[in-house]
Amino acid sequence: MHYWRKTIRPLSYTQISLYRSCPLCYKLQYIDGLKQKDKWYFSFGTSLHSCVERFFKVSAPPPPSLEELLQFYDRNWKSGGYDSPEEEKKYRDFGKEILSRFWTIHQADFHIPVALEKSFYLDVDGIKLRGFMDRVDKLDSGGLAVIDYKTNKELFTADYLADDLQLTIYQMAAEQTWRLPVERLTLYHLRSNTACSCPPRGKAQIEQTRRLVLEVADNIAQQKFPATENEFCPCDFPEHCPYYRHQYLAAAPQPAGQAPLPGIAAADAVERYASLQALIKEMQTQLEETKQMIVEFCQNQGLNRVFGGEHEANYKLVERAGFSEDEVKAVLEPVGLWEKVVGLDQSRLKQFLADEATAGDIRKKIESLRRITSSYPQLWLKKRTGEEEEI
Numbered sequence: 001m002h003y004w005r006k007t008i009r010p011l012s013y014t015q016i017s018l019y020r021s022c023p024l025c026y027k028l029q030y031i032d033g034l035k036q037k038d039k040w041y042f043s044f045g046t047s048l049h050s051c052v053e054r055f056f057k058v059s060a061p062p063p064p065s066l067e068e069l070l071q072f073y074d075r076n077w078k079s080g081g082y083d084s085p086e087e088e089k090k091y092r093d094f095g096k097e098i099l100s101r102f103w104t105i106h107q108a109d110f111h112i113p114v115a116l117e118k119s120f121y122l123d124v125d126g127i128k129l130r131g132f133m134d135r136v137d138k139l140d141s142g143g144l145a146v147i148d149y150k151t152n153k154e155l156f157t158a159d160y161l162a163d164d165l166q167l168t169i170y171q172m173a174a175e176q177t178w179r180l181p182v183e184r185l186t187l188y189h190l191r192s193n194t195a196c197s198c199p200p201r202g203k204a205q206i207e208q209t210r211r212l213v214l215e216v217a218d219n220i221a222q223q224k225f226p227a228t229e230n231e232f233c234p235c236d237f238p239e240h241c242p243y244y245r246h247q248y249l250a251a252a253p254q255p256a257g258q259a260p261l262p263g264i265a266a267a268d269a270v271e272r273y274a275s276l277q278a279l280i281k282e283m284q285t286q287l288e289e290t291k292q293m294i295v296e297f298c299q300n301q302g303l304n305r306v307f308g309g310e311h312e313a314n315y316k317l318v319e320r321a322g323f324s325e326d327e328v329k330a331v332l333e334p335v336g337l338w339e340k341v342v343g344l345d346q347s348r349l350k351q352f353l354a355d356e357a358t359a360g361d362i363r364k365k366i367e368s369l370r371r372i373t374s375s376y377p378q379l380w381l382k383k384r385t386g387e388e389e390e391i
């Protein structure tokens with residue numbers, strides 16, 4: 001075992017997931033200890049989770065009454081992160097609706113789980129993984145079912161369930177804890193009271209997860225913390241991120257009478273760069289239109305040169321020669337040589353013609369097939385003083 005694995009702090013699914021989204025954000029949060037801001041969806045999730053736990057946490061059936069459950073909900077409501085009291089009330093009422101439906105469904109099929117909020121420490125080749133499983137049931141078959149409660153908006157798709165890292169880790173933890181096979185994995189969608197289930201992971205997926213955990217731990221040990229933009233950017237620490245930090249530098253007040261701060265000079269340079277790019281684009285359009293005017297004039301008048309006050313523009317129609325695939329195939333296929341230039345790769349055909357081994361008559365036949373395959377007008381300028389000036 002690598003010695004550093006013993007020194008690394010235990011990792012959780014959340015940490016691994018955050019490291020995979022953005023290693024720098026992981027470092028800022030879990031190594032530098034910066035605090036995340038309160039988020040309403042964390043508060044909402046925690047409030048409902050504690051009620052689900054309360055519902056199942058009885059030493060014998062029946063579960064608590066709906067009234068008791070809703071009182072528990074009120075007492076344990078987390079109010080952090082909401083934008084306004086109105087928004088908080090909306091979610092608080094919504095949570096009550098969810099719990100009432102949950103109670104109606106599950107008081108009817110109530111049974112006491114094997115474990116609730118079960119903490120675990122999983123060893124992955126020397127790396128400790130820690131976490132909590134919301135609920136584990138024992139099935140009639142003797143195997144286990146692992147259930148995780150979620151307050152996500154969207155229902156979980158089959159692909160999501162099949163790839164979900166958290167469920168894989170929970171399966172590994174449950175099998176290590178109880179020495180029994182996990183037979184079903186479930187993400188329970190609380191908003192719709194839907195159990196989204198999938199079969200357990202096979203050996204290959206477990207092995208892949210072990211490798212992933214080791215890779216993340218290895219990168220953390222090697223202090224690899226690149227900022228990686230993702231769907232959650234900006235995170236709570238933009239002032240520490242190379243993608244956003246400049247906004248904070250540029251916003252800093254500039255002392256009177258001093259040269260612009262480097263951050264502000266760079267901000268001006270970005271705008272100058274953008275306007276120069278726009279100018280180049282506009283000039284290129286004008287250049288192309290003017291060239292086209294001269295070319296059309298030369299073509300209409302049958303001229304190869306037109307004169308300006310100080311410059312002359314020379315016109316030539318440049319032709320490109322090549323071969324038609326059908327014609328070449330008609331010559332080479334009957335003599336068994338078509339595969340040498342299959343698909344009429346012009347560079348392979350060139351090599352074929354240059355090859356001394358190619359019979360002279362075949363070479364001649366092919367050469368006779370050379371046609372003009374495209375042409376384009378070329379224009380170049382000279383100073384009228386006689387000095388050549390290629391523009």
Ligand code: SF4
Pocket residue numbers: 022024025227228229230232233234235236237238240241242243244
């Ligand atoms: S804002 Fe920067 S540090 Fe934060 S998640 Fe995005 S890339 Fe990472």
